[in-house]
Amino acid sequence: MSPEQSKPTGVNAITASNTTAPTQLLQLNGQSYAYRRFGRGSGLPLLFLQHFTGTLDNWDPAVTDPLAADREVILLDNAGVGRSTGEVPTTIAGMAQHALAFLGGLGIKTCDVLGYSLGGMVALQMVQDRSSTFRRLILVGSAPRGGEDIMHLEKPSLAKRIQDPTNRGYDVLKKIFFTASPASQAAAEAFVGRLSQRKNDLDPASGPNVAGAQMAAFREWEKFSGERFAELRVIRQPALVVNGVNDEMIPIANSLRMSENLANAVLIGYPDAGHGSLFQYPESFTRHAANFLASNSESAAF
């Protein structure tokens, strides 16, 4: 990003970070939810909902921290993920119920939500289930119910990258969240470097049970009955829909369908970017997201 560009709307200094924020536990209904909550400012709290197998440690501080300069951000491990107890639901609806219960447990009546990939689907379901809780939505690399080609990791183009035995830990993310271009791979390296800055109080990595249940939820989410995308048209909240234009995990066609069928959504596509577009362009993404969240316009246009 060039230095002459405008700053995010954020006027407060960054004083808290996902690199250092302590993990907290909320006890509720016999269940324990792991979360991190940091930042301050005049904005509504912003709930972050995470991608397939991701934990609290998979949130890039270059995305969370600038947004925490104007509001509290709340990162959640859904049930059965990271240090949250319970079973991983096998439906998006089940995950949405947990996340709504969690918000209730924190006493949060109104908030904004940023859902990434799987988390965007959970966000859409939460808005359908309890619309009045949500003011504005950010949906990144996600898909509507009835979307197409959602997380088919068995596709040859993805399978060969995931199964490469030289990929370990975060390294696999460099191959599947970014494109093969030198610029995208340089951004991937920087992203993994930022995740690796957190050294203590780490979540356990997700195992096959998390992956299996979440994959079942994707398969169920691809199904639809009745008029396709009809449930999107009743969502009136301003939405910002973001995707890499070369996303092979959840193709941008899904984001186009969301922006066409949501009543009030801006679509942004990032160049030379795959599933991890928000991590490839964190300065641009957080500038757009902050301006979108700062707006009180009835329109999503910002």
Add this chain to the structure above:
Amino acid sequence: MSPEQSKPTGVNAITASNTTAPTQLLQLNGQSYAYRRFGRGSGLPLLFLQHFTGTLDNWDPAVTDPLAADREVILLDNAGVGRSTGEVPTTIAGMAQHALAFLGGLGIKTCDVLGYSLGGMVALQMVQDRSSTFRRLILVGSAPRGGEDIMHLEKPSLAKRIQDPTNRGYDVLKKIFFTASPASQAAAEAFVGRLSQRKNDLDPASGPNVAGAQMAAFREWEKFSGERFAELRVIRQPALVVNGVNDEMIPIANSLRMSENLANAVLIGYPDAGHGSLFQYPESFTRHAANFLASNSESAAF
């Protein structure tokens, strides 16, 4: 737009306007090109290329003037349109030749270009023909060669709005550039009001000969040979691709194809917006466009 949002990068006051800028004529190769040139600042000149049957008077001052706060903007009547002499070419390639000759006649070696609808196609062709002239491209409501459903005014959904005898002059634009929603129609009213502020030194409206030749150019542009969209992949300039998510004249699928196949393009889709998205959200559009143009990053992301 809410007042707390960030301003465009433009730091200079708006001192010139398409409402008042005089029309000039450039004599070149036995031809006369009508144009307006106004604004100042450190940015490269920005060439505006107009939509189907549009003249200099169809450029919304709410779009041209904020961009003229940081650079010269140059609005062109292509050959045979408005007060430019000559025949309207029946191909995009012919229009691109005229526009390149015009830039040469003004002595402009390097510039940015904003092409809207038909003008975006001409811009793409100009970049293919003389890449070194162009630094950054903005393509609004446009389509690549081989695009789909480009300006089929005979479609029932469009034909009934165009042929409504109660529509006169600019009023037809309210029906075809905007959606039927109250918010979009209010924006349409404001748009037409802004166009109507210019009272003198007006272009003649385009007649059937302009429409016929430009329509022939659309039909030729829909054809392709060889690998579809291959010519987009060699364009390296950063591009900003913009469309209304509900555009029936040139559907946003065309903008998606451009952003997927151009090497370096950001896509923005505007909510509840048809073909005239830039006129529906001029504050948002000019803020994004100004930030995009102000960037010197290698990436289109801004």
